[in-house]
Amino acid sequence: MTADSVPEIRELSPELTKVARNELNEDPLRIASDLEQLKEWLIKQPHIKARKDDQFLIAFLRGCKNSIERAKEKLDAYYTYRTTAPEFYAIRDPFDKKILEILEKGVVIPFPDALSDGSRVLINRMCLFDPKHFDMNEVAKVGFMIGDQLLVEDDNFVVCGTVVIVDVKDLSLAHGAQFTPTFVKKMAQFVQDAYPFRLKAIHFVNVPSAFDFFFKLLSGFLSEKIRKRLFVHDNVAELEKHIPKKLLPNEYGGDNGSINLWICKWKDDLLSKREWFLDDEQYKTDESKRIGPVKNPELLFGFDGSFRKLEVD
Structure with a gap:
């Protein structure tokens, strides 16, 4: 060219x-x-x-x-x-047994509709997986697969940025043990140094008392600008102050249908991109x-x- x-x-x-x-x-x-x-x-x-x-x-x-x-x-x-x-980033075949199971659980799901400013919303339910059978690296891998697809397919995500909802409702000690300083630091560096997207806000919801340690650990690896975009909520009802009810799934008190339908859409979408991921x-x-x-x-x-x-x- x-x-x-x-x-x-x-x-x-x-x-x-x-x-x-x-x-x-x-x-x-x-x-x-x-x-x-x-x-x-x-x-x-x-x-x-x-x-x-x-x-x-x-x-x-x-x-x-x-x-x-x-x-x-x-x-x-x-x-x-x-x-x-x-x-x-290695072995990102969507048909891999563990990747497929994480997709079917809907650990990371983009919202079908954008916010009024055009921002794309993603929900991360990172504690849905069984820590006896999965580890946080495998969950992060699927999240990055979805992120890569958004980079090349979603103009709202790239141009207007993204708002992330992190639901830690099912956080357990076994989950927490996987949030090592090395893992948290890697995630923070990837978000800040490597991914070309505009992170508008991160909303943590259903936060248990044990979450405080992880939050302090994460904050220590983030720039001041990103730290100012972190919000912690005790329950999902508080999300309505930031995200319209009409955009939220039924499971989060919204009117936008069941999140299970969103999960099926994204699972099918990534499965259809198998050749892209293998080549990538x-x-x-x-x-x-x-x-x-x-x-x-x-x-x-x-x-x-x-x-x-x-x-x-």
Whole structure:
């Protein structure tokens, strides 16, 4: 593609076009040349094997407010973490028995309707799984699979951002034991450093007293900007102050149908993308080819080094 070519991306609605222009500094006349610069940069990075399709790359530009340099940093981090945290990114076959079971439980589910500002809402019921048979890494893997699909398929998610509801109703000591400092730090770094999305808010609901330790641990790894977007609620009724009842599923006091229907839709959607996920496993970094200091799990996630916090919009 040359700078004069037409990018192969979906046309935004008039509402999303306005948000992209006013909040993400998007200039339609620059999209083609900006995408070309990203591709040329990726070609010159011997350690990165990356997707180069326009729809994927535009998500990184938009998630970085169309700053090419920030998009480069984000792309490098995204693929570096895929390599250094294989527990999240290896073997992402939707038909894998454990992945399929997590999908069927609906641990991570996007809402079918966006908020009035266009933001996509996701609900994370991370404590639904049986900790004797699953671990938090497997649950996180499915969450990242859904996140990757939203990056390439959902313009509301990319342009307007996302609001996350984390339901910890069934949190047990066995669940809590899996929230190790290393796991929590990885999740925080992935969200802040690697994923090109605008995190508008995280609402924790049905919070038990034992949740306090996890909340303090998580907060310690987040930037001040993200910490200000964390909200804790004792029950789901308090969600209505932030999310209209008409958008919430019946199980959360809303009028938008049963969450079981949403689960079926997303399970079927990911199963239909099996070939995409199998192909996607090839994209990562080869640290032996990196020009400069090699990145490894100890350097990125160990507790002896410093933890770099990026500002996220």
